[in-house]
Amino acid sequence: MAEDKYETHEYDVVVIGAGGAGLRAxxxxxxxxxxxxxxxxxxxxKAHTVMAEGGIAAAMGNVYPEDNWRVHFRDTMRGxxxxxxxxxxxxxxxxxxxRVLELEEWGALxxxxxxxxxLQRDFGGHRYARLAHVGDRTGLEMIRTLQQHAVHKGIDxxxxxxxxxxxxxxxxxxxxxxxxxxxxxxxxxxxxxVVLATGGGGKAWKVTSNSWEYTGxxxxxxxxxxxxxxxMEFIQFHPTGMVWPPSVRGILVTEGxxxxxxxxxxxxxxxxxxxxxxxxxxxxxxxxxKEADAWYDDxxxxxxxxxxxxxxxxxxxxxxxxxxxxxxPHGGVFLDIASRRPADYIQRRLPSMYHQFKELAxxxxxxxxxxxxxxxxxxxxxxxxxADSTATTVPGLFAxxxxxxxxxxxxxLGGNSLSDLLVxxxxxxxxxxxxxxxxxxxxxxxxxxxxxxxxxxxxxxxATGKENPYTIxxxxxxxxxxxxxxxxxxxxxxxxxxxxxxxxxxxxxxxxEGNRQxxxxxxxxxxxxxxxxxxxxxxxxxxxxxxSRGGHTRDDYPSTDAKFAKVNVVxxxxxxxxxxxxxxxxxxxxxxxxxxxxKS
Amino acid sequence: MPDQQVHMRVWRGDASGGxxxxxxxxxxxxxxVLDVIHAIQAQQANDLAVRWNCKAGKCGSCSAEVNGKPRxxxxxxxxxxxxxxxxxxxxxxxxPVIRDLVTDVSFNFRKAREVPAFKPKPKExxxxxxxxxxxxxxxxxxxxxxxxxxxxxxxxxxxxxxxNKPAFSGPxxxxxxxxxxxxxxxxxxRIELIRQKAGIGYCNITKxxxxxxxxxxxxxxxxxxPLKERVVDRYYDPIAKILGLFSAKxx
Numbered sequence: 118m119a120e121d122k123y124e125t126h127e128y129d130v131v132v133i134g135a136g137g138a139g140l141r142a143x144x145x146x147x148x149x150x151x152x153x154x155x156x157x158x159x160x161x162x163k164a165h166t167v168m169a170e171g172g173i174a175a176a177m178g179n180v181y182p183e184d185n186w187r188v189h190f191r192d193t194m195r196g197x198x199x200x201x202x203x204x205x206x207x208x209x210x211x212x213x214x215x216r217v218l219e220l221e222e223w224g225a226l227x228x229x230x231x232x233x234x235x236l237q238r239d240f241g242g243h244r245y246a247r248l249a250h251v252g253d254r255t256g257l258e259m260i261r262t263l264q265q266h267a268v269h270k271g272i273d274x275x276x277x278x279x280x281x282x283x284x285x286x287x288x289x290x291x292x293x294x295x296x297x298x299x300x301x302x303x304x305x306x307x308x309x310x311v312v313l314a315t316g317g318g319g320k321a322w323k324v325t326s327n328s329w330e331y332t333g334x335x336x337x338x339x340x341x342x343x344x345x346x347x348x349m350e351f352i353q354f355h356p357t358g359m360v361w362p363p364s365v366r367g368i369l370v371t372e373g374x375x376x377x378x379x380x381x382x383x384x385x386x387x388x389x390x391x392x393x394x395x396x397x398x399x400x401x402x403x404x405x406x407k408e409a410d411a412w413y414d415d416x417x418x419x420x421x422x423x424x425x426x427x428x429x430x431x432x433x434x435x436x437x438x439x440x441x442x443x444x445x446p447h448g449g450v451f452l453d454i455a456s457r458r459p460a461d462y463i464q465r466r467l468p469s470m471y472h473q474f475k476e477l478a479x480x481x482x483x484x485x486x487x488x489x490x491x492x493x494x495x496x497x498x499x500x501x502x503x504a505d506s507t508a509t510t511v512p513g514l515f516a517x518x519x520x521x522x523x524x525x526x527x528x529x530l531g532g533n534s535l536s537d538l539l540v541x542x543x544x545x546x547x548x549x550x551x552x553x554x555x556x557x558x559x560x561x562x563x564x565x566x567x568x569x570x571x572x573x574x575x576x577x578x579x580a581t582g583k584e585n586p587y588t589i590x591x592x593x594x595x596x597x598x599x600x601x602x603x604x605x606x607x608x609x610x611x612x613x614x615x616x617x618x619x620x621x622x623x624x625x626x627x628x629x630e631g632n633r634q635x636x637x638x639x640x641x642x643x644x645x646x647x648x649x650x651x652x653x654x655x656x657x658x659x660x661x662x663x664x665s666r667g668g669h670t671r672d673d674y675p676s677t678d679a680k681f682a683k684v685n686v687v688x689x690x691x692x693x694x695x696x697x698x699x700x701x702x703x704x705x706x707x708x709x710x711x712x713x714x715x716k717s
Numbered sequence: 718m719p720d721q722q723v724h725m726r727v728w729r730g731d732a733s734g735g736x737x738x739x740x741x742x743x744x745x746x747x748x749x750v751l752d753v754i755h756a757i758q759a760q761q762a763n764d765l766a767v768r769w770n771c772k773a774g775k776c777g778s779c780s781a782e783v784n785g786k787p788r789x790x791x792x793x794x795x796x797x798x799x800x801x802x803x804x805x806x807x808x809x810x811x812x813p814v815i816r817d818l819v820t821d822v823s824f825n826f827r828k829a830r831e832v833p834a835f836k837p838k839p840k841e842x843x844x845x846x847x848x849x850x851x852x853x854x855x856x857x858x859x860x861x862x863x864x865x866x867x868x869x870x871x872x873x874x875x876x877x878x879x880x881n882k883p884a885f886s887g888p889x890x891x892x893x894x895x896x897x898x899x900x901x902x903x904x905x906x907r908i909e910l911i912r913q914k915a916g917i918g919y920c921n922i923t924k925x926x927x928x929x930x931x932x933x934x935x936x937x938x939x940x941x942x943p944l945k946e947r948v949v950d951r952y953y954d955p956i957a958k959i960l961g962l963f964s965a966k967x968x
Contacts, residue, residue: 229853265835
């Protein structure tokens with residue numbers, strides 16, 4: 118009996134991950150009356166959501182009454198280069214305002230308009246000021262509110278507990294298995310449904326805004342359990358990460374800096390974004406500095422500044438400026454708000470950016486320009502889900518937030534992540550609870566599967582090799598940075614796949630020192646499996662999509678291709694191997710299609 | 718700047734005991750203490766236990782004592798130390814050690830569960846919630862807390878007095894309680910808890926917590942003292958006591 122061998126808990130729904138999506142899912146599942154557990158790798162409240170800065174996109178119309186879900190839907194679809202799942206984009210735009218207001222009911226305090234309502238700020242790709250925010254620490258407000266709400270609802274939380282494998286029984290979910298970080302002891306959850314809310318895999322790249330938790334574990338667990346992955350080629354490189362000093366390279370600089378008036382400049386002092394306005398966004402983008410600057414105060418008579426083009430456009434532009442020799446000596450460009458806004462405004466609107474640059478880079482952003490460059494930030498792709506219910510292709514398995522694919526298409530707009538977490542986190546909790554309630558029969562654990570997993574997880578202690586897990590991780594990061602970065606080419610992508618295969622072989626030779634008690638070396642050794650899987654899926658999908666679109670730019674296929682506009686690249690595991698397929702996008706209904714074709 | 722060698726002394730051990738171990742390691746430009754700990758982990762001690770997440774002072778995971786001072790390791794630049802200075806890194810002392818630099822901070826999560834929940838008053842007639850920026854500024858200060866627990870670590874009521882822990886919640890929880898008590902929408906009453914279970918009377922306002930707060934929250938002046946005043950108003954002011962029988966909660 119598995120129960121005798123391992124610490125075992127039984128639940129209806131187990132939510133893996135306690136960022137915004139996981140917390141919201143757990144709150145919802147619990148409210149539906151099913152027995153719910155929330156399991157997270159870090160302490161509660163430390164997940165990646167805490168680092169989100171700019172805000173939550175929701176067409177509440179508090180600043181611009183003409184804003185509504187249709188405009189938000191259109192912006193999201195166009196930002197995603199129309200590869201988004203239209204239904205997810207519709208649900209997201211329609212439900213986001215209610216989800217923000219709900220946070221207020223639970224104690225969140227957003228910055229206010231003069232009328233006492235929730236203030237909304239400008240962000241890239243959004244036609245109107247739309248992001249509900251708290252200075253530049255919106256994620257902290259969101260995670261703390263959800264965390265405290267979950268605690269008051271009495272939800273069982275398993276902190277610093279790392280679930281590594283999903284268990285299935287007859288093709289449907291029956292549990293999850295992993296270890297306590299503190300003791301290294303195994304823990305088994307028997308459950309009817311699992312909600313994955315594990316985030317992305319940005320830690321496979323070297324210059325990244327992502328923390329150690331972003332190892333692609335959710336994507337990997339889902340794939341191994343038989344679920345489909347989708348859109349794995351689309352990786353968002355946020356245009357503005359810190360570039361200097363080296364120790365902070367990649368740390369995020371919020372888009373709110375540009376939303377609040379900051380502008381990008383090259384070393385010639387030129388606002389270069391005016392030279393990078395693509396045809397697709399020409400009609401809605403200012404082409405003079407005068408119009409761009411006037412837009413901040415008057416959106417009805419001016420078009421948006423090109424500094425706030427969607428992130429994929431801005432990241433590529435910065436990349437080109439640096440390549441053309443107009444970058445800073447540290448390989449970035451300048452982001453200037455000091456010369457454009459008063460010091461007290463900057464300190465009030467961007468306190469954590471002020472603090473971050475002052476403490477870590479000796480730069481006073483009220484007096485000097487920041488140096489910034491692209492940093493790996495977000496995976497648009499992930500586990501393929503049903504738009505309404507977040508159900509994956511494995512019965513009992515649901516996914517929400519960054520780990521799920523579809524909403525953002527080829528490129529995510531800033532601010533659409535926090536709203537995604539709330540909207541689809543809630544839906545995941547709701548539909549997982551419904552699934553659990555209507556579940557027929559009983560959950561049974563496959564003991565052979567379980568013993569195999571336990572054996573796999575202990576293998577690094579018994580390995581005969583001498584590989585260091587940190588070295589393998591760093592070699593993978595180097596590989597992805599150089600070969601599967603912002604600009605890709607087939608020969609390099611193939612080279613990346615070869616390196617990933619070699620790293621996988623080396624990962625089997627990893628030898629871990631010490632014992633099972635809070636041992637980061639062992640934890641990383643286990644995470645290599647998911648990091649490599651995520652990297653392989655991203656590289657394979659990038660080879661398959663022979664065009665450039667959103668967060669996937671091919672030097673050998675530099676334009677969009679109408680053929681690829683109609684398909685998602687899907688990855689699934691067949692006989693232990695990843696296989697690829699191009700599958701058609703769902704057809705968008707006529708009335709919504711008309712919204713997309715409207716000129717702004 | 719060429720890489721410099723530094724001498725680090727890092728506490729290694731677990732609940733049963735431990736000792737400082739010496740490491741010599743290269744430090745690169747702009748690095749912080751957490752970078753150096755990570756370098757030791759990658760090159761010399763793969764199993765060195767440390768918590769971290771954001772590496773930018775936003776998550777409050779990497780709290781420790783650096784040369785005896787409670788700090789976030791990710792926000793402590795190596796260039797603040799004298800060249801050749803030995804740098805000592807040890808776990809927070811107020812909490813039981815799990816392993817190396819990782820401590821058992823569950824005390825804080827247990828105390829958080831005792832806090833009565835946010836309970837908002839009804840919405841405005843038009844279905845909105847109107848609050849003005851000037852009314853929420855003081856609460857937003859408290860919401861900046863990243864739960865690094867350095868204030869708890871430095872608080873002398875519990876730092877060397879485990880016996881006080883059952884009866885005292887500590888500065889982090891006072892900030893949380895103040896945020897709820899001063900929230901313009903909240904209607905719950907926590908004054909009895911603040912006095913009794915949270916034990917605010919133990920605090921004799923030495924301001925150690927305020928000094929170590931990486932978010933520069935004025936814990937003592939803006940959270941603890943106003944809470945103490947509310948307790949005094951409720952329990953020790955005879956006139957207020959009588960009036961209190963007839964009035965709603967003091968906001």
